[in-house]
Amino acid sequence: MTKEWGPSHPDVARRAADCVVISADPTAHDANPFYMHRARPLLMAVLAILAEHGDGQLGEMVGALHRSHADTARYEALVSAVAGVLGESPEFSDRLTRTLGMVNAKSRIGYHLGEHAGQEFPPVDIDVAEPSDENIPGSVPIAQVVIPFRDSSASGERLENLLSCLRALRDQSTPGERYIVTVVECDVEPRWRSRLEEFTDEYVHAYKSGDFNRSWGLNVGVVNCRSRTPFVCVLDADALVDRDFVRRNVARFLAPAVGAFLPFTDLLYLDRESSRRAVARRTVERAGDVDLAYVRGFLVHRASGMCAWLRRDVYEEIHGFDERYEGWGGEDLDFVLRLQRVTAFRYFDDPLLHIHHPVAPGIVRDDGRPAAVLPQLLTWEPDKPIGRTDRFAPVGAFREERT
CATH class of the missing domain: 3.90.550.10 (Spore Coat Polysaccharide Biosynthesis Protein SpsA; Chain A)
Incomplete structure (x- = not known):
């Protein structure tokens, strides 16, 4: 379940989008208010780098995701846009990667967005196995x-x-x-x-x-x-x-x-x-x-x-x-x-x-x-x-x- 992070452009872009969602969604604060307090300045530094780049398009996308933090389409759109800019601007790539490195070093809050989040679960197999304790020796409560x-x-x-x-x-x-x-x-x-x-x-x-x-x-x-x-x-x-x-x-x-x-x-x-x-x-x-x-x-x-x-x-x-x-x-x-x-x-x-x-x-x-x-x-x-x-x-x- 641990989310891996690496130096590739898609990894950096996804981690940057994670920071936007974490900073905006109250559920992240509810997970651990103390850790969120420590992480917030680092998250805001990531958001500032995105907002300051180029013609402001990234900033607009950040704002849209910040307002609708559970919107999967806006999340994926920001990931794609950031990955594209990373490939075009070494200076932007270096600043964002270094700042995300600080987030990784000091923040203990991460974002999980399942590939099918929000979709219906597949049907459940109604055949539920009978309980078995074959791996637990004895017969009393253990x-x-x-x-x-x-x-x-x-x-x-x-x-x-x-x-x-x-x-x-x-x-x-x-x-x-x-x-x-x-x-x-x-x-x-x-x-x-x-x-x-x-x-x-x-x-x-x-x-x-x-x-x-x-x-x-x-x-x-x-x-x-x-x-x-x-x-x-x-x-x-x-x-x-x-x-x-x-x-x-x-x-x-x-x-x-x-x-x-x-x-x-x-x-x-x-x-x-x-x-x-x-x-x-x-x-x-x-x-x-x-x-x-x-x-x-x-x-x-x-x-x-x-x-x-x-x-x-x-x-x-x-x-x-x-x-x-x-x-x-x-x-x-x-x-x-x-x-x-x-x-x-x-x-x-x-x-x-x-x-x-x-x-x-x-x-x-x-x-x-x-x-x-x-x-x-x-x-x-x-x-x-x-x-x-x-x-x-x-x-x-x-x-x-x-x-």
């Missing part, structure tokens, strides 16, 4: 998937994303009795319990007001699991996984030197329309996966969040996630760095899809940094047990509800 969650909005969009995530987790090539799906609702009340119980093996409500604490929610799910499965997956509520997600990742632990891993290198944040179509493809039509040629979105290169797999004993050794992280940002990087210090850590390159949702305002400051006050990396040494369901509950309040 993996736990933990998802922390909160949606106190009026729209319920995050709830719908979680339900899509859970439906995909219930449509796996691994038999359902071999893995446990745990949802931890971190809220002042078990707001969505009735909607979630159908799709979960374990539902836990743990009282939490104020900012969402994803780290604590994950620790609650892992520590309080009824079955101590040897392998744990921490997953975000907006992930859309393929049918072999559990089987493929559990099997990776059977290889030598695998204590923990991220199953991806680049996350793909689908735009709203691609999210709608991908969810329908995976959970309604029951396709085994989503063909990336038919979707559009933005890549976060070398991300550290959204999904990680690890051995339970490793999770316990590093005391799980740092529960001092409140609000958005930072906890995944800290978690991955601590994993790399204590265990054999791997990266794989599976596609991992993020379902679109609006990003709450105010999670980053004007300088692009997270608004939350973050603890220092690599300093988590808890003096009390992690994952306590009553950690944030006021005296006398409802503390925990689980099924």
Whole structure:
């Protein structure tokens, strides 16, 4: 899924058009506001080079794509025009290539435009294979998937994303009795319990007001699991996984030197329309996966969040996630760095899809940094047990509800 970039004129032209779209589409900002803040000056430098060239035709095309950033025809027209100018003007080619080199060096946001983006998916083969665990020895639950969650909005969009995530987790090539799906609702009340119980093996409500604490929610799910499965997956509520997600990742632990891993290198944040179509493809039509040629979105290169797999004993050794992280940002990087210090850590390159949702305002400051006050990396040494369901509950309040 990683987008390659090279020195040829078509590569340079396409990367330049990518910069136009990334700078214009709010979905790119939603993918990672901090990375977008850092990338924006570099993106604007690319746009300025295009706008300043020649008779202004490139500038007009840039403006048209900027206004209609999802328009495939305008995207391809700009790619073709830039490639033509690159072949005619060595000075323009040198300036643009050098500036794009800086984008490559410092920006971690990329653009994915599938060859058939916006077109109808081909028909699904209705013959769905029966689950098989032939590559997973034993007969007891071997993996736990933990998802922390909160949606106190009026729209319920995050709830719908979680339900899509859970439906995909219930449509796996691994038999359902071999893995446990745990949802931890971190809220002042078990707001969505009735909607979630159908799709979960374990539902836990743990009282939490104020900012969402994803780290604590994950620790609650892992520590309080009824079955101590040897392998744990921490997953975000907006992930859309393929049918072999559990089987493929559990099997990776059977290889030598695998204590923990991220199953991806680049996350793909689908735009709203691609999210709608991908969810329908995976959970309604029951396709085994989503063909990336038919979707559009933005890549976060070398991300550290959204999904990680690890051995339970490793999770316990590093005391799980740092529960001092409140609000958005930072906890995944800290978690991955601590994993790399204590265990054999791997990266794989599976596609991992993020379902679109609006990003709450105010999670980053004007300088692009997270608004939350973050603890220092690599300093988590808890003096009390992690994952306590009553950690944030006021005296006398409802503390925990689980099924």
